[in-house]
Ligand SMILES: [Fe+2]
């Protein structure tokens with residue numbers, strides 16, 4: 679294995695070290711070798727989810743080319759298909775050549791992409807992929823970009839982020855017009871879709887597959903892991919909403935139908951992100967020129 683482990687990972691296993699000290703801990707016997715292995719597996723797990731998300735994006739944007747009713751949107755979406763193919767390739771190569779391992783697609787991410795692809799309404803493909811999955815991807819790439827010291831990973835993430843910000847900005851632009859025309863139950867359906875997708879993505883970070891591969895029972899480990907989730911990780915979960923909430927506001931989904939979605943985001947404690955930079959501003963910031 680080409681060791682890019684320590685310093686390359688999304689975090690440096692700090693919270694797992696803390697679990698080691700707990701009474702009855704399943705990782706009480708771990709030493710440096712195991713922690714390094716954990717950091718590598720953690721990175722491989724995350725990069726694999728990036729790969730699978732990009733594969734989903736490739737299929738969804740090809741679908742958008744077929745289904746979106748406007749020719750200009752078809753032109754744009756076709757350029758996005760090419761971007762997504764490049765993203766699939768770069769993460770596949772990073773996994774195969776640098777980490778030499780892959781993880782399967784996380785079940786929550788898979789279920790969300792299946793939902794998006796099985797819906798024939800073009801705007802649901804947009805909403806699910808361009809706003810929710812790509813919003814999550816931007817948060818995830820940004821988080822890894824800030825914490826990794828591995829130069830190749832940092833550079834490739836920077837390129838991919840620049841594309842993703844453009845994709846989300848395009849999604850917001852196209853949907854804004856369409857959603858200005860809908861109201862009533864149709865609008866509620868979109869609000870519910872956003873909320874369910876957000877919850878699904880929030881709950882996906884328990885790394886069961888990593889524990890299994892390291893020979894630790896996920897059933898025994900998860901309760902410790904949930905208690906010790908690092909601040910960084912909790913911050914990331916909130917960051918996900920920092921991308922989604924302002925974009926929903928811009929689409930009119932936050933306040934439509936008596937503010938149903940506003941109430942749900944308030945209950946989740948993330949409504950304070952509503953005026954964070956939306957992705958059209960971020961797109962300028964992340965642009966590579
Ligand atoms: Fe992508």
Ligand SMILES: [Fe+2]
Pocket residue numbers: 735762812841842845
């Ligand atoms: Fe994208």
